[in-house]
Amino acid sequence: MSTCAIPQPLTHQPHVIVVGTGLAGLSAATQLTKHNVPVILLDRAEKPGGNSMKASSGINGAGTKFQSVPDTVEEFYNDTVRSAGKPYATAENIDRERRDKLIELVTKSSKDAVAWLSDDTGIDLSKVAQLGGHSKPRTHRGAKGKPPGAAIVGTLLDSLKANPFAEMKMKARVTKVLKESEEVVGVEYVDAEESTHSIRGPVIFASGGFAGDVHGMVNKYRPDLAGIPSTNEAREGSQPLLSEIGARLVDMEHIQVHPTGFLDQKGPSATVKFLAAEALRGEGGILLLDNGTRFVNELETREFITDAVWKSATKLEGDGDIxxxxxxxxxxxxxxxxxxxHMQFYLWKGLLQKTTLGEIGETALETVQEYADIVAGKKADPYGRVAFGNWMLSEPQADSVVYVGKVTPVLHFTMGGVLFNEEAQVLDEQGQPIRGLWAAGEVTGGLHGQNRLGGSSLLECAVFGRIAGDQAAAFWKDHYLTAGEQ
Structure with missing residues (x-):
C-alpha cells in the first residue's frame, strides 16, 4: 500500500541548492562557499562524484603554462566549432549567436580553469596530450597518481566536506522544481526512506546527462541507438523536470557514441562498459580490425571514428539485442x-593484456611495422594521422611487447539539454532567463553541437559551474540574505 508523503517544512535558513555532485556541482558549490553563501548539494546516487569522477583523459586548456607546443584560444575555438558540426553551421540569428558566445567563453576561459585547478587547488595537471579532433596537444592530466577526474573531484570534495558553508545529502532524488510567480524558489526531493522534503532557495542544476537511460530518454530521442552499451548507469536525466517549469530543451537528439569502450572478456555482453580513455590513442595507440589492419586516423573526432567502426568492423554476436x-x-x-x-588500472581489471606482436598474428605485425615507419617519418599515413604521442617502437619484431584490448562503440555523452547562456542562466522557450535557476555541465545543451571534443566535458563543468556559483551567490545575497545580516 502506498501513501502520499507530506513535504517536511524547512528548518534552517535558505541555501543555494546545487543538484548534482560531479565537477559542475562541486565547482559551483566551491564558488558559493568563497562568497560565504550556504550551499546544500543533493545527489540521487549513493556516493558523490558523478561521471566526472570517472573522467580519464583530462581537461582542455589553450595557452597554459604546461603546454610545450604553442596553442591559442582561436585554434581551440576553431576545433570546437568544427567538431560541433551541423547544429552550429546551420544555426541562424539568435541561435547562432548564442552558440557562438558559449564556445567563445569556454575556450577563452580554459586557461584560467586549468590554472584554478592546478595553482589554486593544487591538482597536478602537468601532463598534456593531443586527443581526437584537436589540432594541438591541450588535454591536461596529472603526470602520475590518480586519473584526472578522480584527482579533481576528490580534491574538491575533501575541501567542501571541511567547509562549514557546505552540506551534502546523498540518496536525495529531486522530484520537483518549485516555482512561484515566475521564479524558481526551491526543490522537492525524496530521501532513501522515500520521505519527501522541500528546500527553499535559488537552484543550480548540475545533474548530468542521460546516456545511460537507454530504454527511456535515449530511446525517445534516438531509437536508432538501441542496443548499444553505455559508459553510464541507467539513470534518467533531469531535463524533463526543468522543461516542466518552462525550460527549453535543445539538441536532445545529439547523443555521443564514444568509439572505444572496453569489451571485458569476463562479461562481454555487459550493458555498462569501462571507457577506454581517448588518451590511450592520444599517446600513440592504434585501432585494428579483426583481420589485423588499421582502418582510421585514431585522432579524428569521436563521431568520425565511430562511423568508421560501424562501416568497417565485424559486428559481434551477443546476448539479446546488444x-x-x-x-x-x-x-x-x-x-x-x-x-x-591508466595502464595499472586497465591491466588489473583485465581490460588490457600484455602480449607480443607474434602472438597477435602476422598481419598485425605487418600493420605495426608500417605504422612505425609512419611515426618515423618514412612515409605519410594514408589515414592522415600526424601526431603519435609517445609511441617508441621503431623496429617491430615478433617478440616485441605490446598491450592490447578489445573495444566497441558505447553511448557516452549527451550534447542536448536545457538551453542556457554565458551567465549559466537557464532559458525558457522564448530565450529569456528563468529567475532563480542556473545550470552547468551535461544537463545543458547548445555548446557542443553534434559532437563533443574529448577533454571539454571537465572544462565546461569547471567554467560554467564556477559562473553559476558566482551568479547564484549574488542572487542569494540580494534576495535571501536578511537586512540584519548584510
Missing part, C-alpha cells in the same frame, strides 16, 4: 609508459 563490434586497441611500451596510472 550491438557490439570487433575492434582491437594496441599500444607499444612507449605509449603505455606515458599512461602509467
Amino acid at each position: 550491438r557490439q563490434w570487433d575492434v582491437m586497441l594496441l599500444l607499444d611500451e612507449g605509449a603505455a609508459a606515458a599512461l602509467d596510472t
Whole structure:
C-alpha cells in the first residue's frame, strides 16, 4: 500500500541548492562557499562524484603554462566549432549567436580553469596530450597518481566536506522544481526512506546527462541507438523536470557514441562498459580490425571514428539485442609508459593484456611495422594521422611487447539539454532567463553541437559551474540574505 508523503517544512535558513555532485556541482558549490553563501548539494546516487569522477583523459586548456607546443584560444575555438558540426553551421540569428558566445567563453576561459585547478587547488595537471579532433596537444592530466577526474573531484570534495558553508545529502532524488510567480524558489526531493522534503532557495542544476537511460530518454530521442552499451548507469536525466517549469530543451537528439569502450572478456555482453580513455590513442595507440589492419586516423573526432567502426568492423554476436563490434586497441611500451596510472588500472581489471606482436598474428605485425615507419617519418599515413604521442617502437619484431584490448562503440555523452547562456542562466522557450535557476555541465545543451571534443566535458563543468556559483551567490545575497545580516 502506498501513501502520499507530506513535504517536511524547512528548518534552517535558505541555501543555494546545487543538484548534482560531479565537477559542475562541486565547482559551483566551491564558488558559493568563497562568497560565504550556504550551499546544500543533493545527489540521487549513493556516493558523490558523478561521471566526472570517472573522467580519464583530462581537461582542455589553450595557452597554459604546461603546454610545450604553442596553442591559442582561436585554434581551440576553431576545433570546437568544427567538431560541433551541423547544429552550429546551420544555426541562424539568435541561435547562432548564442552558440557562438558559449564556445567563445569556454575556450577563452580554459586557461584560467586549468590554472584554478592546478595553482589554486593544487591538482597536478602537468601532463598534456593531443586527443581526437584537436589540432594541438591541450588535454591536461596529472603526470602520475590518480586519473584526472578522480584527482579533481576528490580534491574538491575533501575541501567542501571541511567547509562549514557546505552540506551534502546523498540518496536525495529531486522530484520537483518549485516555482512561484515566475521564479524558481526551491526543490522537492525524496530521501532513501522515500520521505519527501522541500528546500527553499535559488537552484543550480548540475545533474548530468542521460546516456545511460537507454530504454527511456535515449530511446525517445534516438531509437536508432538501441542496443548499444553505455559508459553510464541507467539513470534518467533531469531535463524533463526543468522543461516542466518552462525550460527549453535543445539538441536532445545529439547523443555521443564514444568509439572505444572496453569489451571485458569476463562479461562481454555487459550493458555498462569501462571507457577506454581517448588518451590511450592520444599517446600513440592504434585501432585494428579483426583481420589485423588499421582502418582510421585514431585522432579524428569521436563521431568520425565511430562511423568508421560501424562501416568497417565485424559486428559481434551477443546476448539479446546488444550491438557490439570487433575492434582491437594496441599500444607499444612507449605509449603505455606515458599512461602509467591508466595502464595499472586497465591491466588489473583485465581490460588490457600484455602480449607480443607474434602472438597477435602476422598481419598485425605487418600493420605495426608500417605504422612505425609512419611515426618515423618514412612515409605519410594514408589515414592522415600526424601526431603519435609517445609511441617508441621503431623496429617491430615478433617478440616485441605490446598491450592490447578489445573495444566497441558505447553511448557516452549527451550534447542536448536545457538551453542556457554565458551567465549559466537557464532559458525558457522564448530565450529569456528563468529567475532563480542556473545550470552547468551535461544537463545543458547548445555548446557542443553534434559532437563533443574529448577533454571539454571537465572544462565546461569547471567554467560554467564556477559562473553559476558566482551568479547564484549574488542572487542569494540580494534576495535571501536578511537586512540584519548584510
